[in-house]
Amino acid sequence: MNFDDTPQEAEFRAKARAWIDANAPKQYEDELRKSSLGRLQLTGANVLEVAKEWQKKKADAGWAVPHWPKEYGGRGSSPIERVIWQQEEGVYGKLTRLFIIGQGMCGPTMMAYASEDQKRHYLPPLASGEKIWCQLFSEPAGGSDVAGLRTRAEKDGDDWIINGQKIWTSGAHYSDYGILITRTDPTLPKHKGLTMFFLDMKSKGVEVKPIKQANGNSDFNEVYFTDVRIPDRQRLGAVNDGWNVSLTTLMNERMSIGASLATGFPEIFEFAGSLMLDDGPAIDDRAVRSKLASWAVRESGLKYTAFRSISALSKGQRPGPENSIGKLVAGSMIQDIATYALELQGAAGVLSGPDEAESAGKFQAMLLRSPATRVEGGTDEILRNIIAERVLGLPGDIRVDKDVPFNQIPTKGR
Template sequence: MNFDDTPQEAEFRKLARQWVEANAPKELEAELSKSSLGRIRLQHHDIVEVGKAWQRKKAAAGWACLHWPKEYGGRGATPIERVIWQQEEGVYGKLTQPFQIGEGMCGPTVMAYGSEQHKRHYLPKLAAGEQIWCQLFSEPAGGSDLAGLRTRAEKKGDDWVINGQKIWTSGAHYSDYGLLITRTDPNEPKHKGLTMFFLDMKSPGVEVRPIKQANGMQEFNEVYFTDVVIPDHQRLGAVGDGWNVSLTTLMNERMSIGSRLATGFPEMFEFCSNLMLEDGLAIDDRATRSKLASWAVKASGLKYTSYRAISALSKGDRPGPENSIGKLVAGSMLQDIATHAMDLEGAAGVFTGAAEEEAQGQFQAMLLSSPSMRIAGGTDEILRNIIAERVLGLPGDIRVDKNVPFNKIPTKGR
């Protein structure tokens, strides 16, 4: 493959670089450069407000949601132009973290299943930084089994009444809208009888309870629904076809997470190049060099696998199950790197402060946040099953609940 820019791509890159150089908030560059080791935390700024400002500025100049059609707030850019933009935007792309779920997961689902009126109303506002979306999927009783959800939607006239609970909803505490998958027919097998909606997160009966994390941050939430009313026109897809609709969201989610998830490898390589151990630099240790080489290969594989997925999108394909590979590799790699960094540092790894101590503390933050990355977007076990069955064509797991009505599935063991 030839990764050199064509003359047209080179011109696009030049324009993107010039715009970023002239408009980026340079005062945040240092903090953003360090934030990939853990989660994004700005000392003197609110990431949501800063993200909205950056998104608005990009949208006004035609640099937001590049691959979306122009009528929905995008630029109608090619997949390779999208890659070029991400390269040139660099660390400033982290500022739009609050919009990643909306842009990468919710937006494509609305685009695929929403009415034309809804697409033209909501998508431009999402692209312009006016609204933030979340996805309301996981539930406490379901674990990694999304199809085991119990949140109910009951039809009453032209509306649906929602009761239930979701959990691990990233960004729900600052979101304006959300995608919500519910159970509308418990008499059907669990993958059937599901229906997808979108709703205003400020609707009466919606309660958001933030969850405090081990790394000190508060990014995801419990969400409770008590007699929440959703109009039928906010349904996405047919009644009972929610699982198929959710696959569009999930495939985009895994592609988005796999392509955006920072693994910490560049920071780890630099750290090992400067960390002095009892017998010399960490990078001179044979075992550490072997690990760095392995991570370098994986980092390269993640990069080009992401490019392959983008190429498939350029042909009009929906993101497929192969995108689970990137998310699976990136999540485990993130945790492995953080664990080895902490092993090298010993007790010094728990300190935060200036210079070297600050870097060591960043790996601690990375380690504390890394387990969630192996759960978000599907656990490692779920992703391995997807890869085995849908990519490699291996026999599926034995399922005792297959074709059993959901309300007949036992919920308690003996």
């Protein structure tokens, strides 16, 4: 690939840069620049409110989700222009992460399966940040197996009645809508008999319970459904074809998370340049430099692997299984970097208060949040299987329950 801007791309970049320079919330730039995975706080301001205000300002000027069609709240930009926008948005893009599930996963699924009227009604406010969406997939009994879900949807006239539980749902506590995968026919094998819907998170019978995490935040939630009524017009795809619908969501999820996930490398590189060890600056230590070099190579590999996916998108192709590579590498990388940073800090590594030195607390918060990155969007083990089977073409695992009706699969206590 040629990574130099074409004249048209250079013009687009200049236009994006000028708009951002004139409209970005620069009063938060310093704090955004210093924030890391696991700690995004703004002094005297609510992060969600600031993010919504920035997203709405972008939407009013046509910059909200540049690559979406104009009729759905986008700009009709090319995949390459999308990358240019993300590069120019820089640190302010951290505010956009609050909308990544809706815009990166739910939106593409709605575009593929919702009716035209529904797309024109629901997508523009999703793009503008006025309405936030979540993804209701994982369940306590399913573990990493999305197809092992037990949330039931039973037909009742023109409606469906939903009962069950989801878990680890990011942002459910502040979401307005969600896409929901359910089991509609337990007599079919587990990957069949599934059906996808979208629903209002304020529907009667929906209960959201935030989960307290090790880092003190509550980004994830348990969501309970008790006789929740969803009209059939909010079904996405055919009845019992929910697995194929979910693949659209999952492929976009891996691309969105893998392409935008922080690695911690910029933070550790800057930190090593300012930290003093017993025998001098950390950056002069051979062992430290070796670590930094290794991570620099991985960071570069992630960048250009993401560009390969973008190139495929520019040709009209659907995001593929290779996007699992980015998420797998970045997830473990940020955990390793945070751990190493604490080792370099020594006794200072126990400090995490906001009144401590600037670096104290950054890597602690990063480390406490990092295990979640290795679970959300597919565990390391699931991603390795996807890469092995669908990228490298290796033989698949033996799956003894593959063609067994779901209600005949043995479970504990049965």
